[in-house]
Amino acid sequence: MARGWLVLRSTRFLVLGLCLCSIIIIYLTSCSLQDGQPITPKESNISCQKDHDNKSWGRHKLAVLVPFRNRLEELLEFAPYIHRYLNHQKIRHDIYVINQIDGYRFNRASLINVGFLESNTDCDYIAMHDVDLVPVTDGLPYTYPVEGPVHVASPELHPIYHYKKFVGGILLFNRFHFIKINGMSNRYWGWGREDDELYVRIKKAGLNVTRPQGITTGYKTFKHIHNKIKRPRDNKRYFNQTILTGRLDKETGVTNVRYKIDSKTKMVIEGAPVTFINVQLECNTVLTPWCLKPEDQVELRRKLGLPMPKFK
Numbered sequence: 001m002a003r004g005w006l007v008l009r010s011t012r013f014l015v016l017g018l019c020l021c022s023i024i025i026i027y028l029t030s031c032s033l034q035d036g037q038p039i040t041p042k043e044s045n046i047s048c049q050k051d052h053d054n055k056s057w058g059r060h061k062l063a064v065l066v067p068f069r070n071r072l073e074e075l076l077e078f079a080p081y082i083h084r085y086l087n088h089q090k091i092r093h094d095i096y097v098i099n100q101i102d103g104y105r106f107n108r109a110s111l112i113n114v115g116f117l118e119s120n121t122d123c124d125y126i127a128m129h130d131v132d133l134v135p136v137t138d139g140l141p142y143t144y145p146v147e148g149p150v151h152v153a154s155p156e157l158h159p160i161y162h163y164k165k166f167v168g169g170i171l172l173f174n175r176f177h178f179i180k181i182n183g184m185s186n187r188y189w190g191w192g193r194e195d196d197e198l199y200v201r202i203k204k205a206g207l208n209v210t211r212p213q214g215i216t217t218g219y220k221t222f223k224h225i226h227n228k229i230k231r232p233r234d235n236k237r238y239f240n241q242t243i244l245t246g247r248l249d250k251e252t253g254v255t256n257v258r259y260k261i262d263s264k265t266k267m268v269i270e271g272a273p274v275t276f277i278n279v280q281l282e283c284n285t286v287l288t289p290w291c292l293k294p295e296d297q298v299e300l301r302r303k304l305g306l307p308m309p310k311f312k
Helices: 001-027 070-090 108-118 175-180 194-204 298-304
Strands: 061-068 093-100 126-127 133-135 169-175 222-224 259-269 272-281
Touching: 061 108, 070 093, 070 194, 070 222, 070 259, 070 272, 093 108, 108 126, 108 194, 108 259, 108 272, 126 175, 169 175
Parallel strands: 061 093, 061 126, 093 272
Antiparallel strands: 126 169, 133 222, 259 272
């Protein structure tokens, strides 16, 4: 037990150490950027503004929620870029990186629920934002979503996912509507499907998803910076996961997500203020045993008389 605790702590400090070292190296950069289209992450033409919370920009404020685990390279590109992009649109905003440090499989939906609860109350709307997806076209809507959720990374624009019910990548919610649907399901451990369940929640609540209009850049609207070889997807299904995550979850959501905050650290990444939240999610292995990584399933499978999982 002590050894596991030491590994957990060491991993946490390693991530923070790498972040801080990288920040020191890239903290000061020249800002001689101009407006224009299209916008590219590497050679951005968004004007460099330091004020991300200028009250003259309006009364609404956005919390950018970034579910995170082992994506340091992507974060170092994403944070300063989205900060400049939002400043260019004069969107008041805070960036929250919700870092899962427990030993369970990744749970994007629960991390978004945690980010919603832990973000400042002066942020009256949120953007669920993948760290590996950045907008490269100007004019995408990050303004306050009045009528219902706004899917910025729509199927017509996302470089990979094009089915009509897709609501992943980047999705905006005002706080009232997110509470109305009880946030996202906490049952989705591993990669995928949590967005499909979210779409059902939205429809059940009588809300309509709106998407960007007048964008002519199609599938080149975003840059997807995911490396499939370096970042393999954890999309295996274990136990009865496929059955129980293939339908609407009426029991879990933002009101009962279970977690502990290990630490909160404010940092600046190339001019972008970021709140880095280390989170330990909790899992009921009776209700959702698929939260366990394959190598941690051996004892439970032995008790249930199930075949052993394959793992490296």
